[in-house]
Amino acid sequence: MARNIGSQYTTERVLGRGSAGTVWLGRGPDGPVAIKLLREDLAADPELVERFTHERRTLLGLEHPRIVGVRELVISEDGTDLALVMDLVRGADLRAHLTRHRRLAPADAVALVVDVADALAVAHRAGVVHRDVKPENILLDATGHAPRALLADFGVAQLIDEPRRGTTSRVVGTPDYIAPEIVEGLPSRAPVDIYALATVLYELLAGFTPFGGGHTGAVLRRHVTETAAPLPGLPDELWELLQQCLAKAPASRLRAAELASRLRELQPVLRGLPALDIESGEESDAPVRERAGAEESTEEAETPRGAVALVRGSVSDPDRVTHTRMRVPDAEELAGGANGTARLPRTPGQRRAGSARHGAAERRRRLAVTLGAALLAVALVVVGVLALA
Ligand SMILES: Nc1ncnc2c1ncn2[C@@H]1O[C@H](COP(=O)(O)OP(=O)(O)OP(=O)(O)O)[C@@H](O)[C@H]1O
Numbered sequence: 437m438a439r440n441i442g443s444q445y446t447t448e449r450v451l452g453r454g455s456a457g458t459v460w461l462g463r464g465p466d467g468p469v470a471i472k473l474l475r476e477d478l479a480a481d482p483e484l485v486e487r488f489t490h491e492r493r494t495l496l497g498l499e500h501p502r503i504v505g506v507r508e509l510v511i512s513e514d515g516t517d518l519a520l521v522m523d524l525v526r527g528a529d530l531r532a533h534l535t536r537h538r539r540l541a542p543a544d545a546v547a548l549v550v551d552v553a554d555a556l557a558v559a560h561r562a563g564v565v566h567r568d569v570k571p572e573n574i575l576l577d578a579t580g581h582a583p584r585a586l587l588a589d590f591g592v593a594q595l596i597d598e599p600r601r602g603t604t605s606r607v608v609g610t611p612d613y614i615a616p617e618i619v620e621g622l623p624s625r626a627p628v629d630i631y632a633l634a635t636v637l638y639e640l641l642a643g644f645t646p647f648g649g650g651h652t653g654a655v656l657r658r659h660v661t662e663t664a665a666p667l668p669g670l671p672d673e674l675w676e677l678l679q680q681c682l683a684k685a686p687a688s689r690l691r692a693a694e695l696a697s698r699l700r701e702l703q704p705v706l707r708g709l710p711a712l713d714i715e716s717g718e719e720s721d722a723p724v725r726e727r728a729g730a731e732e733s734t735e736e737a738e739t740p741r742g743a744v745a746l747v748r749g750s751v752s753d754p755d756r757v758t759h760t761r762m763r764v765p766d767a768e769e770l771a772g773g774a775n776g777t778a779r780l781p782r783t784p785g786q787r788r789a790g791s792a793r794h795g796a797a798e799r800r801r802r803l804a805v806t807l808g809a810a811l812l813a814v815a816l817v818v819v820g821v822l823a824l825a
Pocket residue numbers: 451452453454455456457458459470472504522523524525526528529568572573575588589750758759
């Protein structure tokens with residue numbers, strides 16, 4: 437149902453949903469727009485409204501062809517609406533694109549990542565860190581002959597999560613894309629965006645993220661303790677760039693402008709290369725998902741990559757779950773702990789928790805244990821009855 441947002445805008449239909457609210461196709465004085473209507477509880481939070489008001493200039497000030505511009509911040513006087521009016525991007529988000537194609541040819545993946553690196557370079561120069569770079573926040577403008585990427589949601593994650601900053605027991609974000617320094621409780625500076633973007637590039641090439649799979653604690657731990665598995669068939673220069681941007685030490689990562697220019701230099705080498713011919717752990721026994729790290733025991737081994745339930749995702753995949761708040765693993769867990777990943781290298785063929793096959797094996801093992809316990813209990817009862825008889 438159409439609804440007025442402020443005096444100038446109306447909503448028409450839902451484009452997608454995220455953890456902070458719903459994005460609507462809307463209309464304003466200059467034509468169609470996208471309107472992100474924040475959840476009612478957020479809109480009703482005076483501190484949050486104050487932060488949005490305070491950061492209005494930053495939100496509205498980032499202008500670049502590769503950034504989804506915020507045109508207006510609408511705050512209704514009765515406190516029911518807090519809305520960001522944005523440029524409308526006509527096309528899917530990168531998550532939907534990736535779901536459709538599974539993995540992209542290196543030249544296509546790099547072209548999109550260059551666009552996002554350009555956007556980050558502008559933002560970082562202005563002192564703005566995105567903090568939630570992931571395929572869902574990369575929108576594809578499909579109006580030209582090749583899709584162009586635009587980065588959406590600048591500063592929003594930061595404003596919404598502000599009250600939790602400074603607390604080290606919780607991190608907020610999307611587990612697969614979280615930089616190790618965030619897991620370790622350090623502040624999020626520009627290199628966290630580079631790490632997340634490198635994770636996105638890896639995912640576009642491989643079809644899966646370098647450290648995803650299994651429950652949140654395991655994913656966070658891998659960011660800190662594991663190194664990304666090489667991608668067979670990827671040109672060395674591109675792999676080296678990826679590794680550099682996935683470095684555990686933030687200072688070792690490239691800056692956004694440098695990343696964009698190094699990737700541009702590589703584009704001629706990548707032209708014509710097909711998508712990598714690799715399979716993920718979910719698809720086969722391919723060794724690429726087998727990285728150093730011991731088998732984990734996990735309660736939630738079936739949780740898909742990048743997914744921790746807080747809200748259901750956008751229209752492209754109603755079951756996909758996104759941005760959330762997570763407990764930071766303690767020092768023992770990070771070091772490997774009783775259920776850690778860090779201590780022992782996995783032997784060939786040994787599965788890591790989180791793979792579909794591991795989950796099935798774990799379920800069979802639990803079933804066998806339960807049945808065994810039940811049989812034992814019945815036997816004890818029978819013996820007891822016989823003894824009394
Ligand atoms: N400016 C826009 N133009 C067109 N579609 C948009 C625009 N902004 C967002 N969308 C659509 O709305 C969806 C939801 O966006 P939103 O930013 O609320 O959530 P998210 O980024 O997917 O998840 P989360 O906020 O939980 O991290 C996007 O995935 C996209 O499909």
